[in-house]
Amino acid sequence: TVVFERQLLLANVTSSKSEHGRLIYTGNLAKTVLGVKFFSYSTSMFSLFAMPYILLKSGVGTQSLALQIAFCGIVGFFTFITPVALHLITKGYVVRLYHNTETDTYTAVTYNALLAEKKTIFHQGDVKIPGISKMFTTFYANRRSMLVNPMLFPHPNDYSHLMGYDQPFSFDLEEIKEPKKGQHLK
Structure with missing residues (x-):
């Protein structure tokens, strides 16, 4: 088969x-690439729209402003970095x-x-x-x-x-031995 x-x-x-x-x-x-990117975008949008509700209604379970800012920073970071990273990898x-x-x-x-x-x-x-x-x-x-x-x-x-593997090639030993002025071997 x-x-x-x-x-x-x-x-x-x-x-x-x-x-x-x-x-x-x-x-x-x-x-698969299209589906993963779409899923990542949709979950990021959901997080973006749900974050204000979570902050206003639940207060993140703490009264400390520093902890609330840290929580929002972490969620916000992953909300934006995941789709960007996926795009950079799959573009x-x-x-x-x-x-x-x-x-x-x-x-x-x-x-x-x-x-x-x-x-x-x-x-x-x-x-x-x-x-x-x-x-x-x-x-x-x-x-x-x-x-x-x-x-x-x-x-x-x-x-x-x-x-370009079907192109003819040649080895020029003179170029390998003595590079031209201003050209450095890597």
């Missing part, structure tokens, strides 16, 4: 064309990736802070691979971090082309 599902996914991705080109990647956590998660072979451009679809789809269009030449592996970054496109799972590309050649 796993092989059949993979073949079905491959057939759907191969035949899917849109105004942005051919669909070459679909993130398997798209609904580069690619939901769908399209490739237009005529112009050799890619369109990455991610979610913005308002849970709407955001499209980032870039050329293969704009892709930079981080020198050191980053936790939530597979590559940078126009200095924007993107996160994809290489195993979810139905055609491995699409991933290879995206990352």
